[in-house]
Amino acid sequence: xxxxxxxxxxxxxxxxxxxxxxxxxxxxxxxxxxxxxxxxxxxxxxxxxxxxxxxxxxxxxxxxxxxxxxxxxxxxxxxxxxxxxxxxxxxxxxxxxxxxxxxxxxxxxxxxxxxxxxxxxxxxxxxxxxxxxxxxxxxxxxxxxxxxxxxxxxxxx
Amino acid sequence: xxxxxxxxxxxxxxxxxxxxxxxxxxxxxxxxxxxxxxxxxxxxxxxxxxxxxxxxxxxxxxxxxxxxxxxxxxxxxxxxxxxxxxxxxxxxxxxxxxxxxxxxxxxxxxxxxxxxxxxxxxxxxxxxxxxxxxxxxxxxxxxxxxxxxxxxxxxxxxxxxxxxxxxxxxxxxxxxxxxxx
Numbered sequence: 001x002x003x004x005x006x007x008x009x010x011x012x013x014x015x016x017x018x019x020x021x022x023x024x025x026x027x028x029x030x031x032x033x034x035x036x037x038x039x040x041x042x043x044x045x046x047x048x049x050x051x052x053x054x055x056x057x058x059x060x061x062x063x064x065x066x067x068x069x070x071x072x073x074x075x076x077x078x079x080x081x082x083x084x085x086x087x088x089x090x091x092x093x094x095x096x097x098x099x100x101x102x103x104x105x106x107x108x109x110x111x112x113x114x115x116x117x118x119x120x121x122x123x124x125x126x127x128x129x130x131x132x133x134x135x136x137x138x139x140x141x142x143x144x145x146x147x148x149x150x151x152x153x154x155x156x157x
Numbered sequence: 158x159x160x161x162x163x164x165x166x167x168x169x170x171x172x173x174x175x176x177x178x179x180x181x182x183x184x185x186x187x188x189x190x191x192x193x194x195x196x197x198x199x200x201x202x203x204x205x206x207x208x209x210x211x212x213x214x215x216x217x218x219x220x221x222x223x224x225x226x227x228x229x230x231x232x233x234x235x236x237x238x239x240x241x242x243x244x245x246x247x248x249x250x251x252x253x254x255x256x257x258x259x260x261x262x263x264x265x266x267x268x269x270x271x272x273x274x275x276x277x278x279x280x281x282x283x284x285x286x287x288x289x290x291x292x293x294x295x296x297x298x299x300x301x302x303x304x305x306x307x308x309x310x311x312x313x314x315x316x317x318x319x320x321x322x323x324x325x326x327x328x329x330x331x332x333x334x335x336x337x338x
Contacts, residue, residue: 041278053254056278057269062201073197076284148249149277152286 003093010091010101010128013135018084018105021156026071029156030064031136034129037061038139041157043147044122055153056142064156071154079112082119082155094127098138101126107157109150120157121145160217161317162324168313169223169331171324177216179207204273204280207232208264221324223331231281233264234271248289252276 013032020028033039040054058064087104094100102125109119125141142157160175186202199205207216210233220228227238239251252275256268275282296304306329309321313330316323 052265052269053272054269055272055276057272059203059266059270060201062199063204063270063273065200066204069197069200070280075280077287149286151277151290152283153278154283 006093006099006130007089007091009130009135010099010126011089013128013137014086014089014101014103014124014126016134017137018086022082022084024081026068026155029068030061033061033064033137033140034132035061037064037137039064039137039142039156040140041142041144041153043144045147047141047143055149056156067156075154077152077154080155081110082157083108083110084157086124097129097131099126099128099130099135101128105157117150119150122157160319161315162319162321163315164313164324164327167223167331167334168327168329170221171327172218172220173319173324174215174219175217175319176214178214179209179216204270205232206267207271208267210264223328229275231275232271233267234275235268236275246293250286 017029017032020026020032037058037060039056039058041056042051042054046053056067058067084105084107089101089103092100102123104123105121106118107120108116110116122142122144125139125143126137127139129136129138144157160173162171162173164171189198215230216232218228218230222228225240225242227240229236229238235255237253237255239253241249241251243249254268254272254276256265260268272279274280277283277286279285292304306322306325309316309318309323311326313323313327
């Protein structure tokens, strides 16, 4: 597969993903993943120690749908939004159908009163299915640089 | 759901406990699924699939040792929690999630999926991160930064139900004894 086409496809997937979250179109968030997907938010300390725990641990698209339902219908929290900035994306093609990518990100949290804070910084470690158009995530690991999460984490990163 | 709070004489140590029959819960959930009058259902219920690990039907036990250690069992999630004040305006809650060497793969996976219930993104725990701040902000508008902690009664005694601030009153009872008030 053409290297440039893979890079463009991966870039578009990751850009569309953060747009979906930041623009509050969370109902579309599970569509970025294959059915038998994994989405785990963990910390660098856990990840480097080879520990499997995640602050969010989703092992199916259904679990992603449930995350959105819960935040829209059940959880109670002060309204806020994120603004993600994703750095340059490093892509490796693993085989004809799967690409691996990683990128750095930060997420600013903007509260309903305008108060901003640097909420999260870390890396995205991705395995991407190239058999669909657009590409979709098979696995997205969100590895946070800090183990400290301010107040709560309810909107996915 | 049977349960209660058990508080020691000093007030500073307690455990809150509830029992649940997981098989009955599962049957109830499936029965609800046959009716269409509720649209709030889990797409993937494996997040709460649980087994009676210790054979005592205890589904929740939160045990607190004064001043700042908690031992948690919520279904099959076992964790040690440490409350770490960082000043008047800030406190950290450290969650140490445990798995065991003799867990089989199914139990490990169960603990990891149920982990979605607890922690900073926990379905049942995430609001715990907000509520301390809400209470603190509200207290500032009261006389002498004081608040009323009267849910469930006035004292710090054990009770056969869990909707109570008895353990909070217990904390302050122990605290006052220690500072000689």
